Amino acid sequence: MSKERRNFYRIHYPSTKSAILSVCGVDFEIINLSETGAKAKFSHDFKKLIKKNSSYEISIQLIAGEGISLVGKVLRVKKDELVFSFESSIPYELIMKEQRYLIQYRLKIQGQNINQE
Numbered sequence: 001m002s003k004e005r006r007n008f009y010r011i012h013y014p015s016t017k018s019a020i021l022s023v024c025g026v027d028f029e030i031i032n033l034s035e036t037g038a039k040a041k042f043s044h045d046f047k048k049l050i051k052k053n054s055s056y057e058i059s060i061q062l063i064a065g066e067g068i069s070l071v072g073k074v075l076r077v078k079k080d081e082l083v084f085s086f087e088s089s090i091p092y093e094l095i096m097k098e099q100r101y102l103i104q105y106r107l108k109i110q111g112q113n114i115n116q117e
Contacts, residue, residue, distance in 0.1 A: 011095065013031060013032065014105075019062045020060070023050065024050060028040035033060070033090075035089040036090075037075070039081055041080060047077065055071055055087070056071070056072060056073075057070075060090070066094050071088070073087065
């Protein structure tokens with residue numbers, strides 16, 4: 001069994017809070033994000049709108065408040081997933097800022113759960 005290796009840090013979003021990827025006027029919740037790509041929740045309703053191997057101008061609204069616009073190519077379109085590879089990279093600093101925000105968010109949620117017990 002081979003072990004997959006990636007060269008870029010990947011953020012995995014919780015189901016309760018995610019960044020938003022906008023393409024063709026439609027917003028999709030991001031499942032995970034790296035400097036060079038993203039996987040988003042996808043509805044089959046948009047299959048005719050978004051095509052594999054096509055490039056689109058997309059915007060991403062990070063939960064930490066930053067927004068970025070770039071061009072992404074669709075690598076995969078599945079029943080419930082849409083995978084993009086970006087032509088240019090999201091700056092590493094923005095990825096790390098987003099990760100720090102998520103860590104604080106998770107700590108806050110854990111603290112609320114502990115206080116409710």
